[in-house]
Each structure stands twice: as structure tokens, then as C-alpha cells.
Amino acid sequence: MRLLADEAAPGEELLVSRDQGKVLAETWSKKPSKLNIPDTLLTSQHIIDVVNKTGVISPFFFSEGLRKDRLKKAAYEGRIGSKAYIFRDKNCPEKIFDSSTDEFLKVPRNSIVFVESDLDFRIPDFIALRFNLQIQHVHRGLLLGTGPLIDPGFWGKLCIPLHNLTDEDYEIPRDEGLIWIEFTKTTLSSDKTDKARPPQGGATEPRKEHWDIEKFLHKAADQYRGHKVPIKSSLPTMFEAANVSVKKSAEDAETAAGEAKSLRTLNLYAMVAAAIALAGLTMAFLSFNSGLSSRNEEIAGALKSETEAMRTALDRHVSDVDRYGSTSDDARASVPALRGDVERQRAEIDALSKQVSDLKAELDRVKPKPRDPNRPAG
Structure with missing residues (x-):
């Protein structure tokens, strides 16, 4: 039986749950404090410190000595979330994966599948994240179809486009690693807030959160002139x-x-x-x-x-x-x-x-x- 996103494997410790991460992030956004962290790519210990203080990602698991530790020296593992979508002949996304019933995500050959991340992101203004597809999937013919930067101030779920360029269907277990996430401290002091434009909306607007990737996909399919276009690979055609x-x-x-x-x-x-x-x-x-x-x-x-x-x-x-x-x-x-x-x-x-x-x-x-x-x- 494959593990669910919030379940710890034998030998793993859950340091920050989803609920704990939300509380930490909301507290930090109201009253940030000074952290002794260098302006650079963070090591594993600094990643733990930032997560425990700000709730930047959750759930957050820690283990030592396991073959598949989620925390590496300078990155943390992200996995498949609760759902995934694909555009077929219609203009609306079709759900092809549900973590409550499916143990594997199947990425059809010559297709683009949009996968929800298993992590909740609540990024403070002094942290920027980058992510990339794990190399084993790249070597098997998958490509990550988006830019790797996650802006400071982003709250929500990642919607990860996966391109299967091969002529064979590709299956990913729900408890298998999908991406690696890097944490970088910007030059902004941790106890300050940045008044620049947030990831979505204006600087003076309330923060916009993005927890439903299906809603995001509907918005992405809308063209400037009002009609919808399915977001799918041109290879089958x-x-x-x-x-x-x-x-x-x-x-x-x-x-x-x-x-x-x-x-x-x-x-x-x-x-x-x-x-x-x-x-x-x-x-x-x-x-x-x-x-x-x-x-x-x-x-x-x-x-x-x-x-x-x-x-x-x-x-x-x-x-x-x-x-x-x-x-x-x-x-x-x-x-x-x-x-x-x-x-x-x-x-x-x-x-x-x-x-x-x-x-x-x-x-x-x-x-x-x-x-x-x-x-x-x-």
C-alpha cells in the first residue's frame, strides 16, 4: 500500500503538519523577526530553521539515514498531491488522478499533465524557492513545463505541468519523489516586508491565495479574446x-x-x-x-x-x-x-x-x- 501525502514512512518524523504550517505562516506575516541566516542558498539546517519559524512549506518530514530521506543537503523533496488533470478534446481539464483512490499517476504518452504538489507553500518575503524535476524522471523522458522560481509572498499549491515526450505511458507512484525544492535567502532582512508587487494582484490588494489548481487551469485556458483553448500537447495531432x-x-x-x-x-x-x-x-x-x-x-x-x-x-x-x-x-x-x-x-x-x-x-x-x-x- 502506497503512503498518502501526510503519512510518515517508517523512520520519518513529522516536524510541521499542515495545520501547524498555516499557524506559523500567519503569525510570521503579522510579526516577522530577525533570523541569523546568510543571503545564499540554504543548507539543510537552515531549511529546518526557516520551516520551524515561518511555516514556509508543510507538511515537513525529517529523517536521518533513510535511503529516501526527503531532506537533502540543500533541497527538500516534493511529491504528487491529491489530484492531477489533463486536457483532452474538450476545453475543460479532466481529472485523471485522485490520491484517495489511485496509487499511481499515469502520464499518457505524448501528453501534458498538470499535477498538484503535495506541499502547502506560504513563502515569506525574504525567501525565494526554486524547483526542478527529479533527474530520474528527466532521464525517462519527462520534462517540467514551467519556470523554476516560486516568488516570495506566494501562498498556495503548485501546479506542475509534466510533459511526457515518449511514446509510452509513464507511471509515478504517489509516494515517490517528483521535484526538488531549493531555498534561497534574498538580501531583504527577515524582519522586513517587501512593498513590491506580490506574485498575484497589486501591492495594495489583499493577498491572493491559490489552493485550487483546477480553478487556475480554467483561468489559464481562457484566451485574451474570451474563448477557451485546451492546454494539450500538439504531438498527438x-x-x-x-x-x-x-x-x-x-x-x-x-x-x-x-x-x-x-x-x-x-x-x-x-x-x-x-x-x-x-x-x-x-x-x-x-x-x-x-x-x-x-x-x-x-x-x-x-x-x-x-x-x-x-x-x-x-x-x-x-x-x-x-x-x-x-x-x-x-x-x-x-x-x-x-x-x-x-x-x-x-x-x-x-x-x-x-x-x-x-x-x-x-x-x-x-x-x-x-x-x-x-x-x-x-
């Missing part, structure tokens, strides 16, 4: 928006992947069709080239045969001219001219024959070579 964005990106990526797959399939079909068409064109070209080569060879052969026949006929004609050239003077006179015509025709025939031979050689050059069956492929 950011994470929700990020999750929606990630989900949409995943859906877009899946759609793009499907479209890319379809395009790859179409590209594959197009490549196959192109390959088939190219193969058909190649075969047609080879067939046409082969047919053309065969036809050209036939033409060249026919030309060559006709050329040879013309050459033979011309030679025979020349022989006839030579043989009959002496039979007639007129014929003999026309022989030189006829011989010249024959020789000119012979030259033309020879030139035509050479062109035919060149054409045949060119056809042989461009004709596809048959593949050697013994030569490896590739």
Missing part, C-alpha cells in the same frame, strides 16, 4: 496527421507501382512485336536480296552470252570481208572504212563485256555468305 500522410503516400505508391507494372507489360509486348516485325523485315530483305542477286546473275549471264555471240559474228564478218575483198575494186575501196567500223564495234563490245564482269563481281561481293556449320555461334 502531428502524429495523426503524419499517419494520414503516410497512409496516403503508401496508397499512392501502390497505385504508381501498379501503373508501372502495366507499363512494363505493355513495353514488353511492344518489344516482342517490334522484334517479330524486325525479323520479318530481315527475312524479306534477305529473300529479296537473294532473289535480286539470282536475277542479276541471270541477266549478266545472258549479256555475256550475247556479247560472245556478237563477238563471234563480228569475227566471222571480218573474215568474210578479208576473203572477198579482192573481188571488186569498189568493195576493196570500202574495206578500210568497214574494218574501222568493225574495230569500233569490237571496242564497244569489249567495254560492255568489262562492265558485265564488274557487275558480276559486285553482286558476288554483296551476296550474303553461307554460314560455316563448323564455326561456333556468337
Whole structure:
């Protein structure tokens, strides 16, 4: 069973109760006196002296030799008070902890929780307090969301904002230490009062006390233009928006992947069709080239045969001219001219024959070579 705020652990002594602290503070505020305390950060003995005289905090426990002594050399431990609140979707604080029924305070992940202190503060004008979150909670991902100074003249309960920056809920036992409080003596003499502005209200107004943190939270949620805004972490909203964005990106990526797959399939079909068409064109070209080569060879052969026949006929004609050239003077006179015509025709025939031979050689050059069956492929 966890201890309540006003219960002493075995080995602890209650030096100042809540009621005693109130009486001490009211007495001191009416008639302060001189205390022999240096203007500096107070040690444990000076803390005890100030508490016993002024009731600056209560309840105040003292022990020696315990592993979890509340009083350290220059600080005193504060714990969770009777209640804690959180803002959810509504503009009003919702109570999430009651010390009469709950043994643990659960600080939800990525949230801000407002915790009441277990101590009553009635600070005289010559004392200023500072507090910080205990280091074990800092190392576990909690942050204290307020300034550490508690002004001289403050009477009331502390409202401590706790930020849980982790993605896991965090539990704090109600009898576990939460903050460390330091006590500093200001340069004001302990038997004097400071006429400067108090923590709340004006210098000439009656002292304002702050014992209900729920009331304070309602006031803090009120904006200057009159509407209320819930005091909560923006992290859950950011994470929700990020999750929606990630989900949409995943859906877009899946759609793009499907479209890319379809395009790859179409590209594959197009490549196959192109390959088939190219193969058909190649075969047609080879067939046409082969047919053309065969036809050209036939033409060249026919030309060559006709050329040879013309050459033979011309030679025979020349022989006839030579043989009959002496039979007639007129014929003999026309022989030189006829011989010249024959020789000119012979030259033309020879030139035509050479062109035919060149054409045949060119056809042989461009004709596809048959593949050697013994030569490896590739």
C-alpha cells in the first residue's frame, strides 16, 4: 500500500503538519523577526530553521539515514498531491488522478499533465524557492513545463505541468519523489516586508491565495479574446496527421507501382512485336536480296552470252570481208572504212563485256555468305 501525502514512512518524523504550517505562516506575516541566516542558498539546517519559524512549506518530514530521506543537503523533496488533470478534446481539464483512490499517476504518452504538489507553500518575503524535476524522471523522458522560481509572498499549491515526450505511458507512484525544492535567502532582512508587487494582484490588494489548481487551469485556458483553448500537447495531432500522410503516400505508391507494372507489360509486348516485325523485315530483305542477286546473275549471264555471240559474228564478218575483198575494186575501196567500223564495234563490245564482269563481281561481293556449320555461334 502506497503512503498518502501526510503519512510518515517508517523512520520519518513529522516536524510541521499542515495545520501547524498555516499557524506559523500567519503569525510570521503579522510579526516577522530577525533570523541569523546568510543571503545564499540554504543548507539543510537552515531549511529546518526557516520551516520551524515561518511555516514556509508543510507538511515537513525529517529523517536521518533513510535511503529516501526527503531532506537533502540543500533541497527538500516534493511529491504528487491529491489530484492531477489533463486536457483532452474538450476545453475543460479532466481529472485523471485522485490520491484517495489511485496509487499511481499515469502520464499518457505524448501528453501534458498538470499535477498538484503535495506541499502547502506560504513563502515569506525574504525567501525565494526554486524547483526542478527529479533527474530520474528527466532521464525517462519527462520534462517540467514551467519556470523554476516560486516568488516570495506566494501562498498556495503548485501546479506542475509534466510533459511526457515518449511514446509510452509513464507511471509515478504517489509516494515517490517528483521535484526538488531549493531555498534561497534574498538580501531583504527577515524582519522586513517587501512593498513590491506580490506574485498575484497589486501591492495594495489583499493577498491572493491559490489552493485550487483546477480553478487556475480554467483561468489559464481562457484566451485574451474570451474563448477557451485546451492546454494539450500538439504531438498527438502531428502524429495523426503524419499517419494520414503516410497512409496516403503508401496508397499512392501502390497505385504508381501498379501503373508501372502495366507499363512494363505493355513495353514488353511492344518489344516482342517490334522484334517479330524486325525479323520479318530481315527475312524479306534477305529473300529479296537473294532473289535480286539470282536475277542479276541471270541477266549478266545472258549479256555475256550475247556479247560472245556478237563477238563471234563480228569475227566471222571480218573474215568474210578479208576473203572477198579482192573481188571488186569498189568493195576493196570500202574495206578500210568497214574494218574501222568493225574495230569500233569490237571496242564497244569489249567495254560492255568489262562492265558485265564488274557487275558480276559486285553482286558476288554483296551476296550474303553461307554460314560455316563448323564455326561456333556468337
